[in-house]
Amino acid sequence: MTGSPPGPAAGVCPFCGTSREQLHVWEQWLERTLARERAYLDRRKRRGVRTPTDDVLEEDQRHLQTLLQVIRRARACAPLAGAFPLTPAGQQEPPLRPSCSSPEEGA
Numbered sequence: 001m002t003g004s005p006p007g008p009a010a011g012v013c014p015f016c017g018t019s020r021e022q023l024h025v026w027e028q029w030l031e032r033t034l035a036r037e038r039a040y041l042d043r044r045k046r047r048g049v050r051t052p053t054d055d056v057l058e059e060d061q062r063h064l065q066t067l068l069q070v071i072r073r074a075r076a077c078a079p080l081a082g083a084f085p086l087t088p089a090g091q092q093e094p095p096l097r098p099s100c101s102s103p104e105e106g107a
Contacts, residue, residue: 013078023075030068037061 012019018026041057044050 013074016074018074018078020075020078023071023078027068027071027075030064030071034061034064034068 013023037057038061041054041061044054
């Protein structure tokens, strides 16, 4: 039989199927985006400029911070390559239960 073994591949988040490396890329991009937008909003505030778009960007900052935390947790939960024991057939076996909690669990 050909194809991928069942379960998440090594180094992949069991919840979203994204690799640790790709999650790291997203994390870095989001950090840069948040910093750039925060600097933009702070410059406008110093100038005394405020528009409805600024209000939306402020709200986006809050949501993007939450998303950044989700990405960080997913990255922490993604097993390292080779973290699962091999079965007799030589396939990696994922854990029965993920080692981290979902954001709704408040951990």
